[in-house]
Amino acid sequence: MPSWAEHAIWWHVYPLGFTGAPATAAGAPVTHRLRHLESWLDYAAELGCTGLQLGPIFASESHGYDTVDHFRIDPRLGDDRDFDSLVARAGDRGLRVVLDGVFNHVGRSFQAGERWFRRGPGGYEVFEGHHGLVALDHAEPAVRAHVAGVLDHWLARGASGWRLDAAYAVPARFWREVLPGVRARHPEAWFGGEMIHGDYAAYVTESGLDSVTQYELWKAIWSSLNDRNLFELAWALDRHDRLLDTFVPLTFVGNHDVTRLATRLDDPRHLGHALAVLFTVAGLPSVYYGDERAFQGLKEERAGGDDAIRPAFPAEPGGLAASGAETYLLHRRLIGLRRRHPWLHRARTTAEHLTNTAVALRSRPAPGSGPAGEEVVTLLNLGDRPHRFPGLREVPPHAWEIVEEK
Template sequence: MSWFEPSFAYQIYPLGLCGAPHENDGVLVHRLRKLIDDGWIDHMQRLGVTCLILNPVFDSLSHGYDTSDYTKVDCRLGDSDDLRAVVAACHEAGIRVLLDGVFNHAGRGFWAFKDVQEKHGDSPFASWFEIDWGGNNEWNDGFSYSTWQGVPYLIKLNHHSNELNEYLADVIRGWESDYGIDGLRLDVAYCLDRGFLAYLRRIADEISQKRGDKFLLLGETMFGDYNLWMGDELCDTVTNYEAYKGLWSSMNSSNMHEVAYALERQSGSHPWDLYTGKHLLDFVDNHDVPRIATKLENKDLLKPLYGLLFGMAGVPCVYYGSEWGIEGEQNFGDYELRPALEEPEWNDLTDWISGLAKARAQSKAIIWGSYEQLAVQPLQLVFRRTFEDERVIVAVNASAEPAVMHFDAQSGIGIDLISGQTHDFGGGSELAPYSVCYWKCE
C-alpha cells in the first residue's frame, strides 16, 4: 500500500488554465501563482482532492509536450520560485503533486537538438536522437529524424543512449530535490522502451528510499495489456483508458453491460482478471478527450457517472472545471479542452462529487476492496466491494425512472455512505432516478 491508493486525483493543464499564450513569446509572467491567488488549491482541498497532476510546466515552444529545457519553468507560467510555491501550498493543504515527465520526445527548441543542428555528427548529443544523416526534412536541417506519431516537431529521444538516460535521471532527481514533488506522470508511457521504464523505476526507488516515502510513477497508457507497462519493475500504475470508454459509452447507449464487462474483466475474481488489486487511474475526461458534459447525450447522467467513477476499483481523477460541468469539444490544438478559467466555481454537481470523495475516503472497502458483480441491467449496475470485514454495495441507476433491484446483499441493513440514510435490503432495493448509493452493510 502507498499514499496513492486512497487518493482522489485532480488534473490541471496549467498552460491552459492560467491563460498562457499558445506560442511561447519569451515574456516572463507569473501566471502559475493563479493556483494559489485565485483559490484553486483551496477549491481542491474543499473538493477532497489529495493528489494534483500538473501537466507540462517546463520550457517549450507551444503546448508543453515539445520541451525545450527540462530544467527551466516555462516563462509563460513563471519561474522556479512560482512552481516551488505551488507545490508547497499543495503540501500544506494535504495534496501530493505529480509533474508531467515528457521523456519520449522533445521539441525542436530542445537545447541538445539545437546543438545537433549546428554541429551535425560532431555534436556530443547526436546519439540522443534517432537520426538519418542521409535524409532531410522540411526545415532543411540536412538530416531527418524519428518523430512521435509522425509529428515533425516532436523529436523521438533515443533511450539506447546511456548519456541521455543519465541526463534525464538527473533531471528527475532535480525536480524532486528542488520542488519536493511526489512523483511523475509519464507521458505516452506506452511508447517508451521497457528497458528505459525499468531504468526510471530504479531512479524512482532510489528517490523513494532517500525520502522514506513512495515516489510514484504513473504511466499514460491507452489500450492493450497494462501489465506490459505496470509492475514492480515498471510503472506503479497507469491510466485506465479501457474503462474510460465503457464509462461514458454505457451511459449514452443505455447498456450498463458494457462497463460491467470492463469492471469484471479488470477487477473481478476470475483467473482472467488482469488488474485485481491494482489501482489504475480512472477518469471520465482529461486534456486529450472531450469534456464529459459534452460527451454525454443526457446531462442528468453526470451524477450517476461520477458515482460509478468513485465507487469502482482504482483511483478517481477529475479534470479541472469538469466538476461543475463545463463543456469542450476536441479540435485542432485541443485548446477548447484546455481553457483558461478564472476562479473555480461550485454548484450542485461539485457538491455531489465532494460528497462522493468523502464517502470513498471513509471506506476501506471502496479504496482497497475486491470487486463482485451482483446485478446488471441495461440502465442499472450493482456490485459489492469487500475489504477485511467491511462490505459496501455500490448501486447505480442511470434511468429517469425509479428501479427496483434484486440481489443477495448478504445483509439486512445498509447505511448509505453518501446520504447517511439507512437502507433495508429486504424485498428488493429501490433506486431513485439518476442515483447512486454506497450501502455499507451492517
C-alpha cells in the same frame, strides 16, 4: 507503491490553459502565472482531493508537450521560485504535487547531440506524425542519464511523483533501467505512466512503474451509459478487477486529452452515474479541473482542437458560474464517501442483478486490505421507469443510489 498514494485523489490541472498563458512561448517574458494556482489550493482541498496532478510546466515551444528544457519552468508560468512557492503552499494544505514528465519526445529546438534522437529513412522520427515532436532514442545512455537527472531534480525540489507522458511509446525496459536509482534516492516517490492501449499489467511488471492510466474503463463508463448497455461496463469492471492482481490503475472520467464528460454524455441525467462508478471502484481517481463544475468541452482533431478542454480559470473560486455548484457538491459527497472507505483503493467489484439499463455494483475490500463485512453497493438505473433491486431498494428512473453496509 508508496503508502501515501493509496489515499490519493487528484485534482488534475493543465497549467498553461488554467492560467491563460499565451499559445506559444516565442518571445514570452517570464510571467508568474503559476502563482495563480495558489488561489485554488483551498478549493482543491475542500473538494476532498489530496494532491495536484499538473500538466506540463517546463520550458516548451507551445502546448507543453514539446519540451525544450526539462530543468527550467516555462517562462509563461514563471520560475523556480514560483514552483517552490506552489509546492510549499500545497504542502501546507496536505496536498502533494505530481508532475507531467514528457520523455518520449521533445520539441524541435531541444538542444542535444544527434545520438539522442531516433532516426529513420526520412531523418528524425517523430511522435505520431507530429513534426514538432522529435522522438528520443531510449537506447542511448545519455538519454537515460538525462531523464534520471530530471526526475531527481524536481523530486528534490518537492514534487511527490511523476505522470510519465506517452509511456506506451517508451520501451518498458527504459523505465526498468532508470527508476531503481531514482527510487533509491527518493523512496517515497510515485511513478505512473500514460497507457492508452496495450497490455497494462505486463507493462507495469516490465517497467517497474507503480501504475498506468485506465483508458479501457474510462471508455466503458461513458459508452455504456450512452448506449444503455451496462453489460459493457460489467465486462470492463471484470477486466479492471483482474488488473488489481498486479497494480492499482489511474482512473478518471476526464482529462486534458479527451472530450469532457458533460459533453460526451448523451443524457445529462447520467453524469452522476459515471461519477458514482469512478468513486466506488478500485483505482487512483483524478478529477480534471472544471469537470467538478460540469464544464462542457469538445476535443477536435485540428490545430487548436484542445483549447475547449483546456480553458482558463478565473482568479479565484468566487469567479466560477453558480450553475456548476450542484455538480461540485456531488463530487464532494462522493469523494467524502471514498475517504470514509479507504479500502476502495483496492476494492473488488462484482456486477449483480445486471440488465441493459440496471446494475448493482457490489464493492468489497480486497483480502487483507480492509475491515471484513464492509461493502459499498452502487445502484444504477438508466431506464425510463423505476427499477426494483431485489433485497435492496427501488431506484427512480435515470437515477442512482449508493448503499453503505457494515
